[in-house]
Structure formats: structure tokens, C-alpha cells
Amino acid sequence: xxxxxxxxxxxxxxxxxxxxxxxxxxxxxxxxxxxxxxxxxxxxxxxxxxxxxxxxxxxxxxxxxxxxxxxxxxxxxxxxxxxxxxxxxxxxxxxxxxxxxxxxxxxxxxxxxxxxxxxxxxxxxxxxxxxxxxxxxxxxxxxxxxxxxxxxxxxxxxxxxxxxxxxxxxxxxxxxxxxxxxxxxxxxxxxxxxxxxxxxxxxxxxxxxxxxxxxxxxxxxxxxxxxxxxxxxxxxxxxxxxxxxxxxxxxxxxxxxxxxxxxxxxxxxxxxxxxxxx
Numbered sequence: 001x002x003x004x005x006x007x008x009x010x011x012x013x014x015x016x017x018x019x020x021x022x023x024x025x026x027x028x029x030x031x032x033x034x035x036x037x038x039x040x041x042x043x044x045x046x047x048x049x050x051x052x053x054x055x056x057x058x059x060x061x062x063x064x065x066x067x068x069x070x071x072x073x074x075x076x077x078x079x080x081x082x083x084x085x086x087x088x089x090x091x092x093x094x095x096x097x098x099x100x101x102x103x104x105x106x107x108x109x110x111x112x113x114x115x116x117x118x119x120x121x122x123x124x125x126x127x128x129x130x131x132x133x134x135x136x137x138x139x140x141x142x143x144x145x146x147x148x149x150x151x152x153x154x155x156x157x158x159x160x161x162x163x164x165x166x167x168x169x170x171x172x173x174x175x176x177x178x179x180x181x182x183x184x185x186x187x188x189x190x191x192x193x194x195x196x197x198x199x200x201x202x203x204x205x206x207x208x209x210x211x212x213x214x215x216x217x218x219x220x221x222x223x224x225x226x227x228x229x230x231x232x233x234x235x236x237x238x239x240x241x242x243x244x245x246x247x248x249x250x251x252x253x254x255x256x257x258x259x260x261x262x263x264x265x266x267x268x269x270x271x272x273x274x275x276x277x278x
Contacts, residue, residue: 001211003029003041004203010035017206018043030055031166031195036078039192040203044217050273051217051261054248058196058220059145061163064189066149066174068156071184075113075171085183093151096158099180100147109139110172142168196220214258214275218250225252226259234260237271248272 005014011032019027028049030042039062044052069088072079146163162170171187178185193200197220204210215223222245226234233240234251240262243249247264259276262269 001043001045001209002198002203003043003206003209004200005033005038005041006205007036007038011041014041014206015043018045018209021207028052030058031060033192034076034078034171034190036076037190037192039190040195040198040200041192042195042198043209045211047275048214048217050275051214051258054221054261055195055217057166058198059163059165060168060192061161061194062170063159063161063191063193064170064174064187065152066158066160066177066185067188068158068178068181068185069183070186071175071178072186074186075169075175076186076190077188079186083184085178088178088181088183089155091181093149093158096177096181097149099177100149103180104173104177105144105147107141107143110142110169110176111139113169113172113175140167144168144173147173213256215250215252215256218248218258218261221248221250222246223250223252225254225256227254231259234262234271235274235276237274239265239268239270242267242269 003014005011011029015027015029019025022045024045026046026049028044030044030052033039033041042052042055067077068091069085070081071083073082143165144162145165146161148161150159152159160174162168162173164170170190174185174187191200222243224243230240231253237260242264243262247262247269249262249269250258251260251262253259257276259274260271261273263272
């Protein structure tokens with residue numbers, strides 16, 4: 001299902017709410033949203049939770065606002081102010097756009113924020129941050145496909161739209177932009193408007209979001225229909241010759257139901273997830 005996560009609750013809160021509503025313990029999501037953020041959260045129910053890892057890899061689209069001149073402990077407006085930079089009022093839109101284009105678009109290396117769900121030595125970074133512990137985080141490669149910046153009525157606030165690879169922190173982009181402009185910045189009003197082809201226009205609040213057919217989970221990947229002996233092989237988790245394209249492939253039966261997900265392997269295709277057995 002495509003959920004529109006409200007502000008003020010965690011992604012895990014959404015999952016817990018859906019478990020109660022649907023009476024199903026097997027509920028999971030494909031990518032965490034910060035508690036203060038809103039927008040698209042892809043949720044799998046039952047056997048479809050096994051497919052969620054393929055949705056996690058899809059590119060993401062976000063909107064929000066970058067506030068120049070103020071740094072916070074969380075890199076967004078949910079944290080405490082840690083620094084102010086009074087000399088940023090003269091920065092123009094042209095300068096901001098040039099900085100984004102030259103330094104924060106395309107393949108970049110990004111240091112994850114301390115307030116995040118990443119694990120270091122078996123502990124989540126945000127747990128360490130709450131204890132006042134900061135650890136070294138090696139930069140990670142991410143790709144920013146698009147980074148649009150527009151003015152707002154406030155001189156130090158810029159509206160942004162970002163299309164990026166999975167694993168990109170928009171909070172870090174905002175903080176890095178402030179640093180590159182000679183001061184600091186933080187993010188506010190983060191909203192995820194898309195995950196792959198799943199758009200916020202089809203998202204619904206957790207209390208009314210509807211279940212989609214399992215085959216929809218693989219709609220951003222190649223989907224192939226099999227029958228006869230090949231379908232029997234799929235149901236038994238056997239390897240097959242490669243399907244057309246690069247994979248992974250959502251494998252459907254003649255009724256359009258998702259039977260399995262296959263991945264490339266040694267010139268052929270092997271099962272990554274088998275949802276329907278004989």
C-alpha cells in the first residue's frame with residue numbers, strides 16, 4: 001500500500017497502526033521517513049514484506065525548504081540551534097543555484113547525519129547521538145539526479161525539489177549547501193513525494209490506505225508471465241534461463257498474480273523470493 005505518512009509520528013508508528021488495523025503481524029516498510037517528515041511510505045503486508053527490499057532501492061523525490069543562517073543538532077527544524085550565521089543575507093538565488101549545480105548534483109560523497117537509523121558497531125546512530133556520542137561516519141556515494149531551488153517570500157529560505165538515489169539524506173544536502181555558501185543551514189518541511197513510480201497523489205493516510213495487488217510491488221521492474229512447466233519450476237524455486245532485460249524480474253502467472261521475484265545469476269535467473277508454492 002502507498003501510505004501518506006503524517007508529521008509527528010515515526011515510520012514504525014505507521015507500521016504498528018496498520019498491524020492493528022489489518023490484524024496482520026507481517027507488516028513492514030521500504031524506507032524510513034524522519035518523524036517530522038511527511039509523504040510517501042511504501043508498506044508491505046503479509047508475504048509481500050519479502051519483496052520490500054526491491055522497493056528500497058528505487059529513487060526518491062522530495063520537496064522541502066532550506067533555511068540559511070541557522071544550523072541545528074539534527075540538521076532539520078526538529079533539533080536545537082547550534083550555530084547562527086548572520087552574514088548570509090546577501091546570498092542570491094543565482095549563487096545558490098550555481099552551488100547546487102556544481103557541488104551537490106550528480107554522483108557525490110555524503111556523510112550521513114548522526115541523527116539517523118544507520119548502524120555503527122551494532123547501534124543506531126540516533127541512539128548514540130542521544131547519549132551525546134558522536135562517531136566518525138565514512139562518506140557514502142549517492143547520486144543526486146536533480147536539485148531544483150526556488151525563492152520564497154523569506155530572503156533566507158529557499159524551496160527545493162530533489163530527485164536522488166536511495167540512501168541520500170536531504171537534511172545533509174541542506175546542511176552541506178549552507179556550509180558551501182560560507183555559513184550554515186538546516187532543512188524544514190521535508191515531504192517525500194515519490195518512490196520510483198509511486199507518487200504522493202496515490203498515497204492515503206494510514207487509516208484509509210488500501211492494499212494493492214502484490215504484482216504492483218514490482219511495477220517499476222520488468223514483469224514476465226510464465227505458465228506450464230516454467231510456472232511449476234518457479235513455484236519450486238528452480239533456476240531458469242534469463243528473462244529479457246537486466247532484472248530483477250517480477251514473475252507472474254496467467255492471472256497476473258505475483259508468484260516470485262527472480263534475479264540475474266551466472267547468465268540465467270535464480271529465485272530471490274518465491275511467494276506461491278505448489
